[in-house]
Amino acid sequence: MNKILPLGLMLVLISGCLTPTGPLKVEGGLDPAEYPGARLAVTGLTSDVKEEGWRDDRVGLGLRSILSQLFHEYGSFLLVEEKEEIRRQLEVLAKASWQTAGEGVPPPDLPGTDLVAHGRIIFYGKPQVSLNAGPLHARTDTVIIRLAVTLEDPVTGAYRRAEAEGAASVTAGSALFTYREDGLDLSASTVGTATRKALEAAVAAILSRE
Numbered sequence: 001m002n003k004i005l006p007l008g009l010m011l012v013l014i015s016g017c018l019t020p021t022g023p024l025k026v027e028g029g030l031d032p033a034e035y036p037g038a039r040l041a042v043t044g045l046t047s048d049v050k051e052e053g054w055r056d057d058r059v060g061l062g063l064r065s066i067l068s069q070l071f072h073e074y075g076s077f078l079l080v081e082e083k084e085e086i087r088r089q090l091e092v093l094a095k096a097s098w099q100t101a102g103e104g105v106p107p108p109d110l111p112g113t114d115l116v117a118h119g120r121i122i123f124y125g126k127p128q129v130s131l132n133a134g135p136l137h138a139r140t141d142t143v144i145i146r147l148a149v150t151l152e153d154p155v156t157g158a159y160r161r162a163e164a165e166g167a168a169s170v171t172a173g174s175a176l177f178t179y180r181e182d183g184l185d186l187s188a189s190t191v192g193t194a195t196r197k198a199l200e201a202a203v204a205a206i207l208s209r210e
Contacts, residue, residue, distance in 0.1 A: 023162050023163070023164045023201050023202060023204070023205035024146070024163045024164060024165060025162070025163050026160065026161070026162045026163075026205050026206065026208075027160070027161050028150075028152075028158070028159040028160040028161050029158055029159075029160070030151060030152065030153060030158040030159050030160040031160075031209075032075055032115075032151060032160065032206065032207050033209060035077075035114055035115055035153075036076075037076070037077075037078060038077050038078065038114035038115045039077070039078045039079075039080050039112055039113055039114045039115070040068075040071055040072075040075075040077035040078065040079055040080065040113070040114065040115045040116070040117060041079075041080045041081070041086070041090060041110050041113045041115070041116050041117070042064055042067050042068040042071065042079070042081075042090070042116075042117045042118065043064075043090060043093050043094065043097065043116060043117070043118045044060060044061075044063075044064040044090070044093055044094030044095075044096075044097035044098060044118060044119075045060060045063050045064060045067070045094075045097060045098060045118065045119035045120060045121060045147075046097050046098065046100045046101060046102060046103065046118075046119075046120045046121070047060075047098060047101065047120070047121040048101045048102070048120070048121060048122055048123070049121055049123075049124045051124065054121070054124070055098070055099065057095045057098060057099075059098065060094050060095060060097065060098025060099075061091060061094055061095065061098075063098075063119070063195065063199070064090070064091075064094040066196060066199060067117065067119055067149065067199055067203070068081065068117075070199060070200060070203040071117055071151075071203060074203055074204060074207050075203075075207050077115065080110055080112065080113055086110060089110070097118070102120070103120065113154065114153070115151055115152065115153060115154075116151075116152055116153075116154050117149065117150065117151045117152075118149075118150055119147055119148065119149045119150070119199070119202070120147060120148045120149075120150075121145070121146075121147050121195075122146045122147055122148060122163070123144070123145070123146035124143075124144070124145055124146075124191070125143070125144040142167060142168070142169045142190075143167065143168050143169075143190040143191050143193075143194045144165060144166075144167045144194065145165065145166045145167070145191070145194040145195045145197075145198045146163065146164070146165045146198065147163070147164060147165075147195070147198050147199065147202060148161055148162065148163045148164075148202065149161070149162055149164075149199065149202035149203060149206060151206050160206050161206070162201075162202040162203075162205035162206045163202070164198045164199075164201035164202040164205060165198055165201075166193075166194040166195060166196070166197030166198030166199075166200075166201065167194055167197075168190040168191075168193040168194040168197070169190070
């Protein structure tokens with residue numbers, strides 16, 4: 001049984017609706033369809049957000065892991081991190097990237113890698129709306145995450161980048177990220193839910209042939 005470990009914040013029960021806005025823009029000439037069965041290295045994400053709770057290494061490692069899963073599931077890429085030595089290299093890189101703003105640190109030279117993917121958290125917003133209905137009073141928090149994901153060929157420099165947003169609403173309480181004993185749990189907070197939806201939208205946009 002997994003134990004939920006909040007990071008100095010309250011756990012919440014997500015009772016609001018999820019409203020991802022989806023991809024905002026896609027750019028670059030790389031066509032993922034030209035790389036069937038490509039070996040992919042996901043090097044991690046950077047974050048322009050400076051607020052407390054975002055700098056925890058577990059968040060960066062967890063988001064890198066989820067981005068890897070999404071590319072594997074949606075694009076049928078082979079993950080180079082299946083090898084333990086390479087996985088350790090990528091985890092070190094992911095921690096360094098997560099403490100960096102902007103485009104992040106250059107990826108290492110990983111033999112046998114056909115494509116490299118990385119992401120960037122651009123914006124985190126949390127407007128609050130208070131609703132009054134007779135004796136009832138509830139506060140609704142809406143979390144908006146804007147991020148970018150890039151897939152690139154390290155040899156040719158060709159790339160495809162998608163920027164996307166995810167949003168989620170919750171009534172009562174607040175939370176940032178929550179953790180299980182085995183890592184990050186994006187399903188247990190509004191920020192985590194919005195972030196995953198933004199990642200899904202970005203990866204889907206990159207792999208779309210439209």
